[in-house]
Amino acid sequence: MSASVQPVLKAESKNLNFYYGDFKALTGISLPVHDKKITALIGPSGCGKSTFLRCFNRMHDLYPGNRYDGEITLNPDGVNILSPKVDPIEVRMRISMVFQKPNPFPKSIFENVAYGLRVRGISKRSVLEEKVEEALTNAAIWNEVKDRLNDLAFNLSGGQQQRLCIARALAIDPEIMLFDEPTSALDPIATANIEELMAELKKRFTILIVTHNMQQAARVSDYTAFLYLGEVVEFNDTKKIFTTPDNPRTEDYITGRFG
Amino acid sequence: MSASVQPVLKAESKNLNFYYGDFKALTGISLPVHDKKITALIGPSGCGKSTFLRCFNRMHDLYPGNRYDGEITLNPDGVNILSPKVDPIEVRMRISMVFQKPNPFPKSIFENVAYGLRVRGISKRSVLEEKVEEALTNAAIWNEVKDRLNDLAFNLSGGQQQRLCIARALAIDPEIMLFDEPTSALDPIATANIEELMAELKKRFTILIVTHNMQQAARVSDYTAFLYLGEVVEFNDTKKIFTTPDNPRTEDYITGRFG
Amino acid sequence: MDNKHMNTSSPDTTLSLTECVSSAEASRRLAHKRSRHLKERLVEFILFLAAFSSVATTFAIVAILVYESIPLFKHVSLVEFLTDPQWTPLFDDAHFGIMPLVSGTLVTTGVALSVCIPMGTIIAIYLSEFAPHKVRETVKPFLELLGAVPTVVFGYFALIVVTPLLQKVMPDLPGFNMLSAGLVMGIMIIPYVSSVSEDAMRAVPMHLREGSYAMGATRFQTAVRVVVPSAFSGIAAAYILGISRAVGETMIVAIAAGMQPTLTWKPTESASTISSYIVQVALGDLPHGSIGYQSIFAAGLTLMVMTLVFNIIGYWLKKRFREVY
Amino acid sequence: ADKLVKIDGSSTVYPITEAVAEEFQKAKRGAVKVTVGISGTGGGFKKFCRGEIDLSGASRPILKKEMEACKQAGIQYIELPVAYDALTVVVNPQNTWVKSMTVDELKKIWEPAAQGKITKWNQVNPAWPNQPLKLFGPGADSGTFDYFTEAVVGKAKSSRGDFTASEDDNVLVQGVSRDRGGLGYFGYAYYAENSKKLKAVPIVEKAGKPAVSPSVDTVKNGSYQPLSRPIFIYVNAKSVDKPEVKEFVDFYLNQAPKLTKAVKYVPLPDKAYALAKSNFAKKKTGTGFGGEPEVGVSVEELLQREGKH
Amino acid sequence: MQQSVTEIRRLIARHKFWDYVFAIVGLICLLVGILTLMGLFAQLVADGAPRLKPHFFTSFPSRFPEEAGILSAWVGTILVMLVTAFVAVPLGVAAGVYLEEYAPKNWLTAIIEINVTNLAGVPSIVFGLLALGLFVYQLNFGQSILSAGLTLALLILPIVIVATRESLRAVPGSIREAAYALGATRWQMVSNHVLPYSSSGILTGVIIGLSRAIGETAPVITIGALTFIAFLPHSPVSGQFPFISFEWLKDPFTVMPIQMFNWTSRPEEEFQLNAAAAGVVLLAMTLAMNAVAIFLRYHIRKKVKW
Ligand SMILES: Nc1ncnc2c1ncn2[C@@H]1O[C@H](COP(=O)(O)OP(=O)(O)OP(=O)(O)O)[C@@H](O)[C@H]1O
Ligand SMILES: Nc1ncnc2c1ncn2[C@@H]1O[C@H](COP(=O)(O)OP(=O)(O)OP(=O)(O)O)[C@@H](O)[C@H]1O
Ligand SMILES: [Mg+2]
């Protein structure tokens, strides 16, 4: 485990601007993402948290009119994943994402987790089985589903579905995992489960999480960035941000004076 | 203004249960609503805040399978507005509502505000004009729209639309106004505007507001009820709730330990 | 979706992306990627061709209609075609005035619309705003069946049932008349109008209705003042669909309206419509190049132009009154 | 590989041909397939002269134009009369005023000049009431139309246009039977099958002659004039090389007397069938008419004429 | 202006009166539609009942009304529908997928979209003319099953396209994003997810389209199908290698609505019964298809709740 004092840089956003058509949603975002740490993005609704997160796996490419400007470099190879020359599919194979609302495919539990592998051309049953078990175990849901891998994923509860989606994202051994408000649709117990799971996962992956719940950010993350109106207002150690923020706006937000 | 020491009871829910088909969404809710005060309903997502609020104007009657059990009495006449003998239209003429997402009608600004009056059979232009102006003024939007009353309401910004909806609800001179997360779709500035407006409105109306933002509840309300899993955990003066809540679950929620 | 963007990466960037990976791995990925891109492009192209086939169909229709009717227009001037009050292209004393057919088409359409638009709209409002959920779910598909009944069946229904009924009220009504054909056609089109309008009204978000009910409005007020105006563009689309069906309907008028090309605007007369003329001639043989053959294509072209005009109006209405909720 | 006999043409001849086809296929136990289309006499000839069909039914003889077309395509044909038909003018049973009609009166109604003008019964004959006149007749591709216009107006295809025209004779039956002021014309069979709903009008050929009603007898004795006519099949001479076609035509001529009666047509005299058979056996091609419409020729005379091409 | 309660009540009563009036008018309109349908069906059944015996389905048309049957007609209908489905389904589904999942926003796409709506409004008789000009004469398919099948396929193409697009649209964007996020290509996303999940919706649209095609008379008349046919087309399966034969595509044929139309134009009264019986069968075929479609639609709604 790499809890080194000097954190390794896994990725870095450099002066990133992002446009939804004419609307500039992100302005000059520069932010480091440390390896095997959890970085939380907080800020009021509409400040651009999700927009920023989705730049990391080029989700914006799916819709017309969206435009990136600036860089996100991914280490160790230092490639700029936003470059139009880089195949977004390649990027998505290295960086996976868990969405706000659990969105399993209407397929069996097994096939949900195996899908990412199949897309990579793996179809040998034994390999798939091994990988699926591993991913489900790592997502702390193996025990609950091992006897009904062929059940439809929709039959799981919301919290289970979300863990299934995490397993699906894990199965492809990503370098970074993105979480966009992964617990906002879940009840308190399921939320606690997922938070625990993240603490476990960060030993092996780099995690970027968007949350609207400041307490959650405080509980799970190592670093926190506070975004406001598409700009980074403050980035720092989570402890520092929640105790003695440098910026008065950060403080106002954290203490609930707005948002 | 009626800032009497002993608040007057405008309405009261007595042992109210509510069912969505077989699902019991509210259990034994008893709660006073004080006249010309703001009462806030808080609680985690899905706890039944909206469900409770919508009982007040019998919105649930619009959907099949919903069932009330218990009473909400409306003073001064003490009628039980949930009684099947009471016409829901009559209730709605006395109690109006502002929704979470601004929902202006696809009509002009003027016609939006005049709608409730027309429904009441008022069609004299001069009366309508006077009432519309009054309502828009009270909703603090008159100056912004007075020159374009015939524009389509959709051309307003989100915050303006929400104030327009408030004006629409005001125009019919209701006895109670219900707000269901009225600012959750708005930016901080629009939110501040609406909060100010509410402080103004409570001089003339009784207000019941649902909010997911505890700071908002703390800022605007006089009384706060904390709901959890369809039950009232605690009801008290807002100050008391946010400083020294009686119930540990209330404290947990307010300090962000869950939700 | 920005497919251009997704497809334009060139192979050399893969190298930069995988510099640190072994070169064998890199070349494997490279090959994989190239084939992947090729396949994606190919699939997209095939799908595009399929989508384009609908344009090709329209194109073919217009081309065939124009191409086959040009010889006729060499023989008959456009002015004559549009102004001559007689249509007897197959007779010795041939006249080529399309107006009798157009008038027949418009009158039957008018009669049909006067049935299907009010009834269709009322049914749509009733089903969407008044009827209990269960009633709607059972009745709507049932009603849609009405539109699925083969029109030959309707044609004989008009001729054998409706006309005699009408003749009880109007003894002078001829056995073949546009009124009866139009009425039955209207009933046939009801489900098209009601179903599409109802879908449009369903699509009006519930929060708009809640807004209205919260103001103390009744169902009827909500339906008429909020739901219908909000769904207007969808309703307009339904009307246009109804008009298209009425203008082009063939078998009902061919059977019940009497194939008599007379320039008249009275629904109680017998008349021929464009479509019934076409099918009447087609019931004989159509040797390529004969006047009869050309005349049906000229009639078809007129019909096509008429539907096109209605569709353009509909398109414009839809654009103008697009749902904004 | 497939034994197929393709027939098209007159709707008047259709019932006979259909009956023959049905019996023939039964007799052959499905070894030969026969299709019978209805496109009217004119439509049939157009297909026939393009070589698309083996046989064409015709309720009038082939015309000059059609002969030309056939010649150009190199199609030789054998003309075989198969029955008589009486073109029947019908009115509504509630029509109490018409006892008979003269050819002149019919002409007044049907000539092109009548278009839009002659719309009341009393305009035709002042003795008749001021009642709207509704007209029904076959479409322009039909031999019946050609024959009627020739016999009544004096020129084939010369007719007013504002009447209900249909290749589907039942539409005409329906029309006349529903309209008190209705008048129409079509083959005798359609009248015979619907004689309860319709009233046949006795026709006066020329002033001074008696009014004659259409019937089997008046057709046979030649007194129903000018509207009784022979109807034909035309056989593509090349097709006769196909054994199934030859067989079919033989079968046709053998069965004609019986089947014609069954479908309410008037059979030819036996002598005429014998002549037709021998003409067919000899493959005597060409028409006995020479492309000119002719009214009132006897069949025997016709069969003995030299075939024109 | 707080109106007095009695005043409000009076007002409400007045407004509600219109509610009742409208509800009654609506119900009446609905009944007119439904009763027409039932009356139509009842009348056909009453007329056609004496003919609806097994041999009606197994005999060819005949000049004897009691013997005449619909064998060649229903076989023809099924074969024509086969061709129609074979052409319209792949073409329509592919076009729908392109428009919904691939098409970039540009003028070409806009033209295609407008065109599809427009094509849906083109009268069926015009398709008949297209068929006559193009299939029968230019391409020389003649008056065959192939011509008829292609014509009806083009006729229902817009229905299939629109149904496909609607079912694709019902698949939530989150599913697409999930697939992409796992590194799927667009076609993988479409073929592995979107299409399978919307297949029953598409099927519903196809069936509705076919049930429309099955009753179409005018365009089939235009290509000249009004013919006495007392035999069956070639069999699609043959005894010898390669076991499948396509000769039937070029065969002459008749279909149900044409057979019905043919009978109605017979001079003999008796044939009207045959026409009614054929109408019952045709209507039953359409109803059955629609019932399947409704069942499917209902079933999907129950099965997948996104
Ligand atoms: N597809 C889009 N097109 C145009 N503007 C968009 C789009 N999606 C988001 N926006 C705008 O971009 C800004 C940032 O949105 P984003 O979704 O990133 O906010 P967020 O911080 O994730 O908010 P939330 O907490 O509500 O999820 C907002 O102003 C939003 O209105
Ligand atoms: N129409 C419905 N049918 C069935 N259950 C419903 C319906 N609407 C809400 N519920 C359920 O009732 C409970 C209370 O819902 P309600 O919308 O009142 O919650 P809320 O406190 O307003 O939550 P939020 O903050 O998310 O708006 C929830 O469990 C919800 O799932
Ligand atoms: Mg977000």
Ligand SMILES: [Mg+2]
């Ligand atoms: Mg709520």
Ligand SMILES: O=P([O-])([O-])[O-]
């Ligand atoms: O169909 P016809 O016999 O009148 O040509």
